Amino acid sequence: MNKNLKALGLLLFFVFIAGAPLLAQEGTLTDAKASLYRLSILVSGGIITLAVAAGAYCQAKAISSACEGISRNPASGPHIRFLLLLGLILIETLVIYALLVTFIILMGKWGTYA
Secondary structure (H helix, E strand, O other), X not given: OOHHHHHHHHHHHHHHXXXXXXXXXXXXXXXXXXXXXXXXXXXXXXXXXXXXXXXXXXXXXXXXXXXXXXXXXXXXXXXXXXXXHHHHHHHHHHHHHHHHHHHHHHOOOOOOOO
């Protein structure tokens, strides 16, 4: 069996297993809850999209600047590399925080607090 076909079959199996609880739910969703849920999907999608785009731009700019700095002064390479890695870690942490906020928005119990 082809390796890619085996991986695809395994992926589909886990998707069906993860989606099984959705089939067991009762489907009563009022119009107000549905519109609020749609809005939450749009907001969370916007948050993660902006965070990832900004993070990717900042990481590219940081790597570019570090490469230029090392090429101009090779003796300071270890210091620049340390600061580059520290900056990349902090940028990636901000993107992960945005992902966490997105999950919090999506998993909220919409309509139960009003």
